[in-house]
Amino acid sequence: NAGVMQNPRHLVRRRGQEARLRCSPMKGHSHVYWYRQLPEEGLKFMVYLQKENIIDESGMPKERFSAEFPKEGPSILRIQQVVRGDSAAYFCASSHDPGTEAFFGQGTRLTVV
């Protein structure tokens, strides 16, 4: 049973480009969470999704950021027109039910140059 898979592990984008981060949850998990870790800081919650639904996006920046978790395929975190301040590690976690143990992926480290 593979763990939570995130790709790419490292992503470099120029200012103004789009970044697409992918997360495949553990088998049997239908709850996905995205977190952002800025340098030297803890993880901050961004968004919680179930299949085809955004349940809680209270941590998402109002502009340029969007997330989806389609019926088939991985969850996608999309950042449009990236800026230097978007440089961070983005972690995905999945769980079988909300509030039960969440398993984290290895993260995608985004660098905006």
Add this chain to the structure above:
Amino acid sequence: GEDVEQSLFLSVREGDSSVINCTYTDSSSTYLYWYKQEPGAGLQLLTYIFSNMDMKQDQRLTVLLNKKDKHLSLRIADTQTGDSAIYFCAEVGSGNTGKLIFGQGTTLQVKP
């Protein structure tokens, strides 16, 4: 609002015990977690404790929970150099969605 606070740095000698402290604000949290992050890696769940427990022991790890003071600690016995990492405590946020509220992380440095 929800907030989790940790001290930022702890240095110990190999073989000593390490105690990492954490305070949280949401008294309704049902679970409290400790995660370990090694450089460049993801988060590894170390242990967790139910809010109706005072203590949980798992091999070299002991978690103590003081609900009255909203204080959580992680004790690592016989600390090894491989324990050097960043340790995060986390509480389950409000709203029953399972989102986690993390502290800033405590960097544990183990000296040989």
